[in-house]
Amino acid sequence: MSKPFMHFNNLTMSFTTRKETVTAVCDFDLKVDKGQVVSLVGASGCGKTTVLNAAAGFLLPTTGEVLLEGEKITAIEPRCGMVFQSYALFPWLTVKDNVAFGLKMKGLSRKQRHLEAQKYIELVGLKAFANAYPSELSGGMCQRVAICRALANKTDVLLCDEPFAALDAMTRQVMQQELLSIVQKSQQTVLFITHSIDEALIISDTIVVMSARPGRVKTMIDVKLPRPRDVNVQLTKDYIDLKKSIWDMVEEEVRSSLKLTKRAGMGQD
């Protein structure tokens, strides 16, 4: 058997605060193939962000490991490019320089990196804004820049933490399509967190439903719907059945998560 491209090998992540130790993720096991688009869905607070942070090397596992092409991730890993929900663009850099940031760190010349950045900027239709600053862009544009910035850095895995959550419904749908077209063109491996089952169904090859805290893989669903998945697919019986069955599973977890928080007497995000 060949090694999986990315492997979360019984990942357990605990946080120790002054009062207690919280296990956010427990024995999370997941294999991701190259070029696969995998969505993580689950109740708020079930550990999705924590899993992504482990993949990026921002947090190190309490036990278990994350392997990329068989290599253990032990530090911040530039091969796993993160797209943050809040964009995290550098406000003092233009769109072009934001996208070229990773290439600059690698030591590419100004000309080379701008040429490279330009390709991605054109790909997402922001050519007219290449010299604008992030403060001059809308949320949807900022998120496109953030995606470009990760892609231009030639990441092996694109990690997206609810990237479209802050966008309005229409921009969101357009962005989903754009992400898909980019991803398919470049055979990019993607790990995608979302609150929206529709979003997961449109984007993913595989949907991972996580259990309430401590997060683990509850079910994995291969989405066999034909691509491209436009609005018409969303009206087919297959789609609706799939959505229903995923919703049933997620709902169960959301309810148990709500009970959990009520008992602990604390709010969630």
Added chain:
Amino acid sequence: MGRKELDLWSASVLGALGILIFLGMWELLTRTNIIDMFFLPPPSQVVQRAWNMTVNDGVLLVDIRMSAMRVLIGFLLSVIVGIPIGLVMGMNPYIRAMINPIISIIRPLPALSWIPLSMLWLGIDEQQKYAIVFMGCFASIVVYTTDATLRVDPLLQRAARNLGASRLQVLLHVTLPGALPDILSGLKVVLAIAWTCVISAEMVGANSGLGFRIWTAKEWSDTSQVLVGMICISLTVLLLDILFRFIEKFLLPWQSKD
């Protein structure tokens, strides 16, 4: 509903009008001897005096240049030393904990209190003036820079590391530009402090500069000259402020666009 804002033109006209009325009243009160001219000369006399000091003997220009040089050199020295220390303190909690007490002890000391020691060590030549300015500015610059560094969004530093930046690259390409706006507004405050340092130092021990000029004029009860000196201080600080705003616009093009 927003506060009513005047456009630049009306604001300038009103501002000029305010100054004219102020000067007119002053002229009137002194000319009519309601205020004794010995204590407060009329503005026309002050202007006359300024004219003499610039055109006839040129001493005023020399004084301005001397003071400005002292401010600039002392200020630049404290910037060169203070900003790197502030950056390092902002990034490393251990170093911060170690240096903070020292800075906290130096910072409240008024520049005047350094004059005796500095005179004993350095006499009254130029270096002593630089030292006074340096001691007056250095600690504040360190504190402003440390705070500015701490206010940089850690998410940006994390994003940069994720894009392959080394720790040094994060410092140069994220922390420094991210902290720059706050550092610059801190420097603007410190530059005004630097002027007060120089004026104090020149009043106590110097033979040139605006502070010296004001102090000697007082010995001769020459109120016009005192006022000329004071106005020059005010104008130079204002001028520097305008200059500083241009520098800010140039260094922070991303901030002016909203």
